[in-house]
Amino acid sequence: MKAYRGIIFVIVVSVLASVATAYWNGTLFQTSFTDWSDDSQYYNARALSLLHTGSLGEDQAQFRRPPAYPLFLAAIYGVFGERIAVAWVANIALFSLSLFLLWWLALQWLVGMRSYVVPLLCGLYGGFHYYVFSVGSEMLSVFLLLVLLFFLLRYRESQEMRYLILFGVAGGALALTKPIFLYAVPILLGGIAYQMRQYKGSLRHAGVAFAIVLFFVGGWAARTYALFGELQTERSGHIVYTRALYGTLSLRDAGIHLLASVTNDYVADQLFPGYGDDPVATRLGVMRITAFRELRADGYENKEIERILFGRGVSEAMRHPLMFAAGAVPLLFDLNTPENFNGFPVTRMFVGTRNTIAPWQKIAIVLGIRAMWFFFLAVVVTGMIRAARTALPNIGPLVFLVAFANISHAFLIIPPEPRFLVPVLPLYVMFFVMGARAIVDKLSKKSII
Structure with missing residues (x-):
């Protein structure tokens, strides 16, 4: 329990620091959808289009971007209301969970107070705070990548297939958030299958995990092809x-x-x-x-x-x-x-x-x-x-x-x-x-x- 108090303290301090940064740079006052442009405008437009028309309305944009974050925004806007503050609160939650996962990862190699230094430094970095109070896919991608690593290491410890299945879900979501990581997933799976080759089920488990990733990405690519004639997510x-x-x-x-x-x-x-x-x-x-x-x-x-x-x-x-x-x-x-x-x-x-x-x-x-x-x-x-x-x-x-x-x-x-x-x-x-x-x-x- 004492260990958890330490990471909770780190999370609280980091969130307060991000709020202070948002106040200082003025982001905290950009509360209207019209205050945001570029990628933020695209993500909001796609999310609101899905809520109001049942379609992401990708044909209205010159360049198609990955779908995961607009879908995430649509979900939280639909439940909690169509307000920029809702996206911020969601980012704060992702930020907090990411710091917790980072602490868990640090515990694998660093002991004592040193394990808290990693999330604390990350949580106090001003350049990171900007993405907490923004409307972009960065915080979601940070969270998903750390979840990916969490399940990968849990599988290494236990050899339980459920962890690689969850790895596949996280990998599929990450690939639909930052498509470039799609190409990293099979290498990670291949590496773990090789390292655990003495365990007969590792190759089969890795194959199932990769199939889940392909289901996510391939399913969305097929949907895009059916609608727009393009077999791609972006x-x-x-x-x-x-x-x-x-x-x-x-x-x-x-x-x-x-x-x-x-x-x-x-x-x-x-x-x-x-x-x-x-x-x-x-x-x-x-x-x-x-x-x-x-x-x-x-x-x-x-x-x-x-x-x-x-x-x-x-x-x-x-x-x-x-x-x-x-x-x-x-x-x-x-x-x-x-x-x-x-x-x-x-x-x-x-x-x-x-x-x-x-x-x-x-x-x-x-x-x-x-x-x-x-x-x-x-x-x-x-x-x-x-x-x-x-x-x-x-x-x-x-x-x-x-x-x-x-x-x-x-x-x-x-x-x-x-x-x-x-x-x-x-x-x-x-x-x-x-x-x-x-x-x-x-x-x-x-x-x-």
């Missing part, structure tokens, strides 16, 4: 095409982008004037929009355009394979960029703003933030390496998910926004604590972990 042709365009960049442009990704667009603009107003991501986005409009002018429908852009993207990637692959390096830095309390990455900090601050001061601030973040990432990597070298039991899935999220986004999406890594951010914190203990261990010459 339109991705424009995403693949834009990322493939990176291969067409000159070495100079790629080099400037690398500089910007390590520092930010303002710093790059100081050395290469004009870059701040026309960064690589914007330039490639304009090329995609131009191609889209040209195809629309030729009479193609959205689904046909997506199919054409996907084909063009594959062709471009094959035509410039080295530059396409090299682009993953700066995109990894773009992914691993710190965010402020408003959910904005440091990438665009000071571009066209704060003219009263001297340029050298702006550069110093940016480099200072980057230095602290790179230190954090270095400790995270240290923790991952230490965990892998010491063969900590059951740590493999966590290492894999962090690596998978980084590599897959770096090779598929531009610009790869830091929010794409939010589902694995709690795992970053886990490895940060492990890395910090490894460093202390080395300095003190004592066995701490």
Whole structure:
């Protein structure tokens, strides 16, 4: 009971901190549906459409996004009322449950007070608070990924099939929230089937779990095909095409982008004037929009355009394979960029703003933030390496998910926004604590972990 008091305290403090952040950045006052735009507007529109018309109304949107979060919103709006505050309360619940699950995971490798440090650091991180008081799929995806790991580790302990069945349900829901994780699920299942190959039922259990995931994803894809003639859960042709365009960049442009990704667009603009107003991501986005409009002018429908852009993207990637692959390096830095309390990455900090601050001061601030973040990432990597070298039991899935999220986004999406890594951010914190203990261990010459 005493242990539970500790995590309850961590959860209460974290929720209060997220409320304070939402008050400070003004999000707490965005209580109307009209206050929200972009992805939030899409999710709300689809949820309200389902409640009022019985259909998600996906045909009204230019790009189709994953369905799980709109369905989740529709469920809670239908039960508790159509108010933004309902989405916030649901996110707070998901946030609290995620911190509890993170504590449970930490207990597998960290003892005593150290197990509370992981959820506490995660709960106090201001960049994480933004997603608690927002209307987006990030908190749901964090919760589902931690549930996925919970059932996976429970299966490792007990070999009970029910845990892999629940793993399959969580995996299917996660794939319909963040489709990229669909490709991680079979690897996780294959890994556990191999590690437990001495147990005869493991392969059969893994097959059942994967069948459940395919039922979720395949069922929705079949429904989408029946309605719109597209066998997919999300339109991705424009995403693949834009990322493939990176291969067409000159070495100079790629080099400037690398500089910007390590520092930010303002710093790059100081050395290469004009870059701040026309960064690589914007330039490639304009090329995609131009191609889209040209195809629309030729009479193609959205689904046909997506199919054409996907084909063009594959062709471009094959035509410039080295530059396409090299682009993953700066995109990894773009992914691993710190965010402020408003959910904005440091990438665009000071571009066209704060003219009263001297340029050298702006550069110093940016480099200072980057230095602290790179230190954090270095400790995270240290923790991952230490965990892998010491063969900590059951740590493999966590290492894999962090690596998978980084590599897959770096090779598929531009610009790869830091929010794409939010589902694995709690795992970053886990490895940060492990890395910090490894460093202390080395300095003190004592066995701490």
